[in-house]
């Protein structure tokens with residue numbers, strides 16, 4: 001019978017990082033993952049020798065002294081990953097149908113203002129104000145800025161500030177206001193809900209610096225796994241947890257093969273709603289479950305993974321966000337108008353700096369569009385689903401070819417995924433890309449805390465604090481802080 005200090009359900013980024021922290025603290029740790037490989041959404045895969053990312057294109061804050069740099073140093077992985085800084089003068093290019101200009105989002109706060117002011121000279125001061133506003137918001141999150149740990153409790157007024165309302169009223173130029181929200185697909189920005197703090201934490205740190213993983217995001221999961229094993233932790237792959245059982249508290253998890261693994265404390269990296277479905281009735285808390293069940297989730301994505309012909313499409317050291325109109329808030333799209341936006345990027349490969357061998361195009365897709373196949377599983381969904389995906393892919397390519405003419409002639413083959421793909425691979429609720437939506441008009445109930453109502457069960461992962469590599473890294477620290485002490489862990493990371 002296995003018995004650990006800590007059992008972690010799910011080896012996504014959140015689960016792996018918690019294991020890394022707690023194994024380093026001398027605890028006996030076991031991470032249990034249902035898939036063959038660790039990583040969840042940061043996994044990459046290979047088709048025709050080209051490497052594709054599923055949910056990790058780029059990350060932020062890896063420059064010297066920046067926030068993720070400190071976390072990665074503390075995790076002891078910074079010098080073990082192959083990364084590449086994106087184009088400093090425009091790591092994002094925003095464009096609109098009917099306007100040939102590609103508006104740059106540059107790295108470095110002064111550079112950002114400079115590069116956008118070149119297109120909107122009258123708005124220079126407003127752009128400075130925008131950066132200052134985001135800085136103020138970010139400074140209230142000590143685990144981002146390593147400011148005083150008590151700050152978060154005293155400055156909460158911005159929790160109720162709407163990202164859309166703030167950004168849309170910032171300048172008198174609607175195009176510029178929409179450009180500032182041009183990266184909104186990074187957080188599924190939605191007019192009705194997204195708080196300004198979500199927009200700020202993401203945009204401000206990416207403008208600080210933006211980085212890609214050379215040869216795929218899986219290396220991140222592999223290097224964290226190495227660290228876990230180095231500190232004596234176990235990672236069980238291909239083992240699905242089907243129950244969290246116990247008497248007055250969680251005592252064990254049961255695997256699909258019937259095996260039970262016991263521990264003193266449990267952390268779930270699985271979506272909170274799905275986690276609570278796993279909890280045995282003896283220890284379940286009905287009111288807590290009802291609250292979590294009632295929360296809304298972000299929209300999912302339709303992704304195209306394109307293998308390119310050799311030496312025909314250049315490697316672009318930036319992401320391209322293109323919109324069919326001057327409206328960058330497109331989660332609530334009209335199906336007839338779909339796609340209203342896409343994000344296109346070329347993952348870097350170590351074979352060539354000049355040419356891309358892979359191209360990824362991502363756009364929103366509502367779960368309702370694929371709901372009729374909800375009872376099916378990966379690669380067994382039938383011809384009607386395959387036909388649906390093909391039609392969607394061709395429609396998306398028609399739109400992309402308006403900006404990148406003749407793209408189809410450069411394609412060797414392509415593959416696609418829908419929210420159902422993410423649902424089945426990672427168990428995210430209805431294939432939601434970023435999990436539980438944070439709401440500016442209801443901040444308290446949409447911010448999920450690590451502590452659950454079940455005494456020794458904790459949450460981690462993108463549903464807590466924030467999604468993304470940075471958000472999930474900080475989320476893992478917040479979860480582990482519950483077990484080892486907040487100030488203690490904070491100081492360790494700060495001093496790394």
Ligand SMILES: Cc1cc2nc3c(=O)[nH]c(=O)nc-3n(C[C@H](O)[C@H](O)[C@H](O)COP(=O)(O)OP(=O)(O)OC[C@H]3O[C@@H](n4cnc5c(N)ncnc54)[C@H](O)[C@@H]3O)c2cc1C
Pocket residue numbers: 009010011012013014015032033034035038039040041042054055056057058059239240241242269270301303362422425426427428432433434460461462463466467468469470472
């Ligand atoms: C299309 C897309 C693009 C993205 N691009 C970026 C980007 O460029 N940069 C960025 O920073 N972020 C990006 N993200 C977000 C980022 O990928 C996620 O926020 C992050 O990877 C989530 O990590 P997690 O640990 O919370 O969850 P997950 O990755 O979902 O991990 C959960 C894990 O739990 C496992 N699991 C589930 N149920 C069970 C069970 N019953 N038993 C055992 N194991 C189980 C799953 O298999 C999975 O491995 C993107 C996301 C999407 C969808």
